[in-house]
Amino acid sequence: MATIPSDAPVARSLASDRKSGFPWLLAVAFALTLVGSLRVAEVDPRLLVERDALANVGRFVAGAWPPRVSAEFLGLMARPVAETIQISVTGTLFAVLIGFPLGILATSTLMWRGVLHERRVQRRRWLLGLPVYAVARALLSVFRAIPEYVWAFMFVRAVGLGPFPGVLAIGIAYGGMLGKVYSEILESVDPRPLETLQAAGASRMAVVFYGLVPQALPTFVSYTLYRWECAIRASAILGFVGAGGLGQQIELSMRMFQFDEVLTLLATLFVLVALVDFISGRLRARLL
């Protein structure tokens, strides 16, 4: 069949395959940064096999074996274990309470652009939601930019030793992460079902609950469970700055050179983390 040249091209500019030099520049900058980092971080593997270092490692290993499993010590551990679990659960709950509302405010498709705001976009009145959105995003960034143990360190000064500063630290740092991820989940849902609902005359609320929520909810729950896994590990670390739980015991035993206790505590932490991984993994597999 004869090919008739198209009389009116749909795109008025020709497609181009020109590449910018920018990626190359970035690659060079990356390589230089890497080399510089190795120097600044004083990376020197020889230090690891020096006589003193090996002797220290030997002392640690010899001291750690056999792990202490006396009934008295194990009985002493029940409380920190329970504390660690409670810090992680309560901390994650706090994180959801902080992250969910902020995450919604930090979602561009809910605040100022996209299908739900078609009329405002047309009239260029989308600026109304923009400041709220920007503030929410900034807050979330601050929350998660400061590591949870720095938060814990500050809260230990504020409310004293114990599990509560750990809960607050996890709540705020993880709230920042959850909020960010929630907003990304909400922004990445398929917009076509939303447009379909709207095209049939559904109200904005109805579009959100029939189109957005069902698409986002499973990923929300799954990611929150994953954060809970991380919170168990984090709550162990937080003990080092005095925020309760297994970590506080590990720190105590280390300071008193009781390496056999340290080994028992680490093994317990391992079992705990593995258990939480397993439970949340099973739950998430059922969700998705």
Place this chain on the structure above:
Amino acid sequence: MYRLREITKVFGRETSALDGVTLHVAPGEHVAVIGPSGAGKTTLFRLLNLALRPTSGSLRFEGADVATLSDAALRQARTRIGTIYQQQNLVGRLRVVHNVLAGHLGRWSTAAALASLVRPREVETASAALARVGIGEKLYARTDELSGGQQQRVAIARVLVQDPDVVLADEPVSSVDPSLAVTLITLLRDLSDESRKTLLVNLHSVDLALSFFPRIVGVRAGRVAFDLPPDRVTVDLLEALYAGDRDDEAQLERLRDGYDPFGRACRPLTGFRP
């Protein structure tokens, strides 16, 4: 029903999807829109279902200029237009019953809509609509567990529940096999005809368009190339319409050979042919 005058639609700064479309559609008419991919057919349908606004030109729906509608009036107008999409734009994680009942969302209050997610309201309407499209037993199935053809039926059932004045179907059968395509197009046509709805279908298959619709609109490069009854759509017109579009050469070859894939079983409804 629709009056489009010199409609253009430009996306971004460069790409003009529609370039001066003028089209009138009367109530109760059945129209098939055909043309190569990238011609602007989908954009045209998104304008017709009031999801997009034209860049210039006027779009009148039931006499009212769409550009001047208030938010409430726009919602009201949208409840009277039912759309079926190329990909089933259903919410896969919701059960079929909710996707079908979503046809009520234009009428229900927000509170009623939310309550229905917990405990479905007016289930009998959804159940009846699903029975009409032949999958009544799937009422409580999860939507993403259905096959492509079944999901397209769910989309049709939703439009039945919505009970609009106009049904727009944007390539509703491009993802199903040919025999199912005939079934679905027949279903759409008969359902629209019973309740005197206006039906506009965007079709990839020229065979289907010519066999089922009394009015064929050819769109190429954002313009209406022809607007004719099927018996006046010649192979020459079709060749000009699809020129340069390799995918469609095969189906044009078949038409040129006088091939009638569907036989007499699916001729247009009597009374429609001029």
